[in-house]
Amino acid sequence: MARNPVLRTFSRHIMKPLAFWLLALPGLWLGWQWALLLSGQPHDLGFNPIETTHRFLGDAAIRILLVSLAVTPVRDLTRWGPIMMIRRRIGLAAFWYALLHILAYLGLDLFLAAGMSVSGALAGLWRDVAERIYITLGMTAFVLLIPLAMTSFNRVQRWLGGRRWQGLHRLAYPIAILAVFHHGFMVKGNQLGPWIHGGILAVLLGYRVFGMIARTRSQASAKAS
Amino acid sequence: MFFRTSRPWQARESQVTPKGLFLNRRKIIASGGALALSGLAACEAETASQPSGGAASGSRPTSGALDYRGTAYDVADTQTPYPAVTGYNNFYEFGVGKDDPARYADAMTTDPWSIEVEGHAGRTGRFALEDVVDFSNLEERIYRLRCVEAWSMVIPWIGVPLAQVLAAFEPTSDARYVQFETKLDHDEMRGTRFRVLDWPYVEGLRMDEAMNELAFLAVGLYGEVLPNQNGAPVRLVVPWKYGYKSIKSIVKIRFVSEQPETSWNRSAPREYGFYSNVNPNRAHPRWSQASERVIGGNVFARRDTEMFNGYAEQVAHMYAGMDLIENH
Numbered sequence: 001m002a003r004n005p006v007l008r009t010f011s012r013h014i015m016k017p018l019a020f021w022l023l024a025l026p027g028l029w030l031g032w033q034w035a036l037l038l039s040g041q042p043h044d045l046g047f048n049p050i051e052t053t054h055r056f057l058g059d060a061a062i063r064i065l066l067v068s069l070a071v072t073p074v075r076d077l078t079r080w081g082p083i084m085m086i087r088r089r090i091g092l093a094a095f096w097y098a099l100l101h102i103l104a105y106l107g108l109d110l111f112l113a114a115g116m117s118v119s120g121a122l123a124g125l126w127r128d129v130a131e132r133i134y135i136t137l138g139m140t141a142f143v144l145l146i147p148l149a150m151t152s153f154n155r156v157q158r159w160l161g162g163r164r165w166q167g168l169h170r171l172a173y174p175i176a177i178l179a180v181f182h183h184g185f186m187v188k189g190n191q192l193g194p195w196i197h198g199g200i201l202a203v204l205l206g207y208r209v210f211g212m213i214a215r216t217r218s219q220a221s222a223k224a225s
Numbered sequence: 226m227f228f229r230t231s232r233p234w235q236a237r238e239s240q241v242t243p244k245g246l247f248l249n250r251r252k253i254i255a256s257g258g259a260l261a262l263s264g265l266a267a268c269e270a271e272t273a274s275q276p277s278g279g280a281a282s283g284s285r286p287t288s289g290a291l292d293y294r295g296t297a298y299d300v301a302d303t304q305t306p307y308p309a310v311t312g313y314n315n316f317y318e319f320g321v322g323k324d325d326p327a328r329y330a331d332a333m334t335t336d337p338w339s340i341e342v343e344g345h346a347g348r349t350g351r352f353a354l355e356d357v358v359d360f361s362n363l364e365e366r367i368y369r370l371r372c373v374e375a376w377s378m379v380i381p382w383i384g385v386p387l388a389q390v391l392a393a394f395e396p397t398s399d400a401r402y403v404q405f406e407t408k409l410d411h412d413e414m415r416g417t418r419f420r421v422l423d424w425p426y427v428e429g430l431r432m433d434e435a436m437n438e439l440a441f442l443a444v445g446l447y448g449e450v451l452p453n454q455n456g457a458p459v460r461l462v463v464p465w466k467y468g469y470k471s472i473k474s475i476v477k478i479r480f481v482s483e484q485p486e487t488s489w490n491r492s493a494p495r496e497y498g499f500y501s502n503v504n505p506n507r508a509h510p511r512w513s514q515a516s517e518r519v520i521g522g523n524v525f526a527r528r529d530t531e532m533f534n535g536y537a538e539q540v541a542h543m544y545a546g547m548d549l550i551e552n553h
Binding site for chain 1 (some may be wrong): 308309312313317321323324374376419420421422489492508510511512513515516518520521524525527
């Protein structure tokens with residue numbers, strides 16, 4: 001938490017609410033479009049609203065996850081520390097969109113395909129996870145997100161201790177890699193979208209790896225001298 | 226489920242009538258003849274007098290309504306609304322988004338249009354589209370379309386039987402397969418600037434499949450000239466196969482002796498076979514093909530996918546004895 005009272009007020013009353021609404025916006029838009037659709041009005045979900053929903057939620061989850069990974073590099077480059085105060089919020093939003101993505105798949109596809117049977121839908125999900133590599137990857141990414149979301153509270157963070165918490169949350173990188181491959185293996189043909197996500201991820205990951213190497217080197221040279 | 230309406234005269238038509246006669250009957254309908262026998266003789270004379278190669282009427286409309294006659298090819302399900310048929314397309318040459326073709330396909334020039342015919346055939350060379358398709362002799366066929374992505378539509382196509390067009394090129398006995406190629410123009414087709422697939426798009430059929438009564442060459446839908454996003458000015462429609470077999474905006478027809486390359490098969494052979502017959506029992510490696518989303522109606526509507534998309538009666542005999550999982 002910021003010690004500077006002005007910054008604390010700014011964070012609490014402006015930055016955090018702003019981040020919240022910005023992150024909620026895609027979800028609110030989607031909900032609004034479904035409300036229009038279900039009430040028989042013109043909407044922007046296209047001719048295959050279920051497909052649109054899956055793509056939209058999946059894209060939201062991946063992109064928000066990438067944004068959460070970009071927070072630290074942005075802080076380093078701009079030297080503007082307060083941005084760190086919204087990192088958790090961004091990471092959690094990625095988790096919520098991923099959860100919605102799976103619930104939509106369960107409810108709008110598997111449940112209907114299984115003739116409106118909940119157990120049939122869950123069996124379908126399990127079969128997909130076992131048989132279809134892109135779903136295996138996506139589901140693994142989501143399962144790994146769960147401990148991150150669960151350890152996002154201050155109290156748990158303190159209980160874990162900074163170093164362990166940080167170690168655990170480095171999982172965000174493998175999760176993002178899994179998510180990008182999930183996307184890439186899902187699309188037909190060689191499409192640009194996953195390459196863009198993958199490119200951004202590679203830059204973010206490269207920045208972190210480079211930083212780590214630089215730190216080890218400077219530590220080594222400090223020891224040597 | 227049976228795809229045809231249950232009116233008894235429809236079932237009788239394809240079961241009893243021999244194929245040759247059956248094709249001619251299309252023409253009887255054209256002449257409006259209820260007196261079938263006298264009409265048949267007239268039609269045969271007419272067919273013989275044509276120098277082959279379609280009627281070469283020398284003109285074709287490039288927009289608006291087409292003259293055509295109805296046929297018995299119909300399905301029980303409701304037709305997909307026009308906005309969905311023309312607004313939800315896979316035509317990767319214009320982008321991979323479903324609305325990209327509707328947005329960008331207008332850039333494609335479709336007039337003039339010629340088709341290059343190559344390979345094992347008596348008549349090869351470059352033909353104007355109006356010399357390949359007889360625009361004064363068009364018919365409507367309402368077919369189901371099943372996309373490999375597990376969604377489906379019902380579309381009233383306007384066009385001519387593929388067999389009639391191919392026969393006019395006098396394919397030789399070496400022509401065991403026929404390959405089709407889509408136009409490729411990087412300026413007009415913005416999606417081709419990225420290599421989603423190995424452009425140009427190619428597709429193919431075994432010769433007996435191409436000559437099957439259902440294989441259709443469409444130049445229109447819903448009574449009007451094909452919109453560009455649906456594959457103007459001429460496209461294939463093979464309703465018992467996944468949609469990507471029905472190649473759009475055709476500029477080349479090749480009669481070949483070996484099984485030709487096809488774009489999706491080249492891209493991912495494990496996922497897309499040469500035959501690509503609709504088969505609910507053979508899952509795509511990445512998703513089930515057992516059922517499909519119905520586009521254009523109730524959002525939650527699904528239907529069970531049928532073997533050969535419901536056209537088993539007309540096509541199953543061509544695959545007798547073949548392992549359709551192996552030869553997917």
